Amino acid sequence: MQLIQLERDDWNFFCPATGHPVFKDTGEPNASTVRGFWCNEVPEEPELLSAELQPQWAAHVATQDTADESVDVEAFLRSVDKPGWVAFEITSCGMACGPATSTTWTVLDLS
Structure with missing residues (x-):
């Protein structure tokens, strides 16, 4: 998956496919395109994870645990x-x- 890195001084983040804000003011997803969300404060616990990503994330976490490393x-x-x-x-x-x-x-999901 392509990873785009941005630095922002605000929380305005709009979906490039729909033009809608990605999140509501309450922090809940607003755009139907959202498939996953992680925060650096607790990266091992995604706040949102689509069914398509759940098995892959579980496998990643298990591999990192076996290697005694934190999730990346x-x-x-x-x-x-x-x-x-x-x-x-x-x-x-x-x-x-x-x-x-x-x-x-x-x-x-921008497809």
Whole structure:
């Protein structure tokens, strides 16, 4: 899967296929294209994971556990073969890009 890395100072993220905001103000998915969502604070627990990604994610987690390594969301996303699906790694800065940053990964089905 293609992984696009972005740095943003706001939370405005629109689906390039539909033009709609990807998430509602409450944090719930808004775009029908959303297939997965991870946050760097708890990468081992995706907040949203489509049925198509669940077995692959479980296998990745099991492999990482066996190797006694933490999950690697970026490596997982790059390993997924889903034509038309794109992952966005978005690093958002806090107030004026101070020390507070957050990274999320969102998978969209753009096919």
